[in-house]
Amino acid sequence: MITLNFNIDLRSNVPAYVQIIESIQRLAADGTLKSGDQLPTVRQLAADLRVNFNTVARAYRMLDDAGLISTQHGRGTYLVENPTEEARGRLRTEVLENLVHRFLKEMERLDFEHEEVLEEIDKQFRSNVQN
DSSP states (O other), rough: OOOOOOOOOOOSSSHHHHHHHHHHHHHHHHSSTTTTOOEEOOOHHHHHTTTTHHHHHHHHHHHHHTTTTTEEEEEEEEEEOOOOHHHHHHHHHHHHHHHHHHHHHHHTTTOHHHHHHHHHHHHHHHHHHHH
16 A cells, blocks of 8 residues: 555645545656555545545545546555556646646636736746756
8 A cells, every 4th residue: 555645735725525636636647656556545544634534535436436546345445457548648637627727716816917827827937948
């Protein structure tokens, strides 16, 4: 069983179960989690993250429904064996969409203009590419 290294921000506007789902998706998308890796039990992850058992259970159930993990009664929960490249691509796209959506909502809340945001993204992108 592997240890999942991520935290949950309970002060965030993003529900804890969504943060868990996105964190596991991100770890799978970047290759940190590999096919067949056994995830912590619901109880263990809840204790590690200091969240309610039902929060982790909900996240695992949704990940299972999405086909990213498989829970085998009495054996544990595993990252699905051999996900297709298409599934990996969808996963990466979904993670990116969620990140961008939250970013744009925050920019809107802070009353930034569209052009300001695009200029700063372009500036940061150019700076990061050169480094």
